[in-house]
Amino acid sequence: MNKIVEVLPDKDALIQRSLAIVVDKIQAAIAARGRCTIALAGGSTPKPLYEQLATQNLAWEKLHIFWGDERYVPSDHPDSNEGMARHAWLDQVAFPLTNVHPMTTANAEPAVSASQHEMELQQFFQLQPGAYPRFDLILLGIGDDGHTASLFPHTDALQVRDRLITVGNKDGQPRITFTVPLINHARTVLFMVAGASKRPALAQIFAPVADAAIYPARLIQPEGELVWLLDQPAGQELNVN
Numbered sequence: 684m685n686k687i688v689e690v691l692p693d694k695d696a697l698i699q700r701s702l703a704i705v706v707d708k709i710q711a712a713i714a715a716r717g718r719c720t721i722a723l724a725g726g727s728t729p730k731p732l733y734e735q736l737a738t739q740n741l742a743w744e745k746l747h748i749f750w751g752d753e754r755y756v757p758s759d760h761p762d763s764n765e766g767m768a769r770h771a772w773l774d775q776v777a778f779p780l781t782n783v784h785p786m787t788t789a790n791a792e793p794a795v796s797a798s799q800h801e802m803e804l805q806q807f808f809q810l811q812p813g814a815y816p817r818f819d820l821i822l823l824g825i826g827d828d829g830h831t832a833s834l835f836p837h838t839d840a841l842q843v844r845d846r847l848i849t850v851g852n853k854d855g856q857p858r859i860t861f862t863v864p865l866i867n868h869a870r871t872v873l874f875m876v877a878g879a880s881k882r883p884a885l886a887q888i889f890a891p892v893a894d895a896a897i898y899p900a901r902l903i904q905p906e907g908e909l910v911w912l913l914d915q916p917a918g919q920e921l922n923v924n
């Protein structure tokens with residue numbers, strides 16, 4: 684694993700740096716393999732990045748969009764990660780409908796939705812049973828509690844090692860999420876973390892020793908490249924070399 688940690692002066696600088704990295708990864712993947720597969724983060728941090736991506740002139744027809752996690756709500760719900768990215772980016776450019784692969788949240792049982800999305804990934808990547816796809820880029824954030832994607836502290840989702848997609852749990856609310864092994868198979872994982880509220884969790888995530896059950900982002904140790912982009916309020920006390 685190649686780990687890079689950058690502390691940027693403020694959130695705007697973090698967004699500009701993430702834009703440069705994401706555009707570079709998209710173009711490199713298309714040049715090397717004829718397409719790029721990217722899994723988006725939700726929440727609020729990446730929204731300005733998605734708005735900036737909507738201003739770029741990229742080969743959208745060669746870009747396939749997935750999500751690393753989803754709240755279990757309809758896509759038109761204000762909490763929807765899909766809805767946020769569509770509004771900020773995907774609906775603003777000529778993006779082929781077939782290139783957008785959201786996690787369904789239509790089933791009464793979240794486990795059914797998780798299985799359906801797993802089958803969609805297996806078909807899209809033409810996977811053998813038990814194989815993991817290698818996303819070109821997976822975007823992640825962390826919560827104040829150290830969660831990432833929808834891998835929350837002390838939840839069963841943290842232990843899942845034989846699935847691509849599983850059901851997450853935030854205080855009893857279901858989520859759909861990439862599993863740890865799926866994330867760790869990525870070519871590049873890019874964390875975007877902004878704000879002083881993330882500082883305590885970051886200190887534990889970066890500590891030489893800490894409990895990954897409490898700070899699940901510690902479990903993200905990809906085979907490829909791991910990039911952490913932090914703004915100054917989040918990363919100022921980290922001893923990052």
Ligand SMILES: O=C1O[C@H](COP(=O)(O)O)[C@@H](O)[C@H](O)[C@H]1O
Pocket residue numbers: 724725726727728729752753754764823824825826827831832833875
């Ligand atoms: O609930 C979630 O939170 C994390 C962190 O969001 P942020 O806005 O604090 O960066 C996000 O990465 C994840 O996709 C989302 O479902």
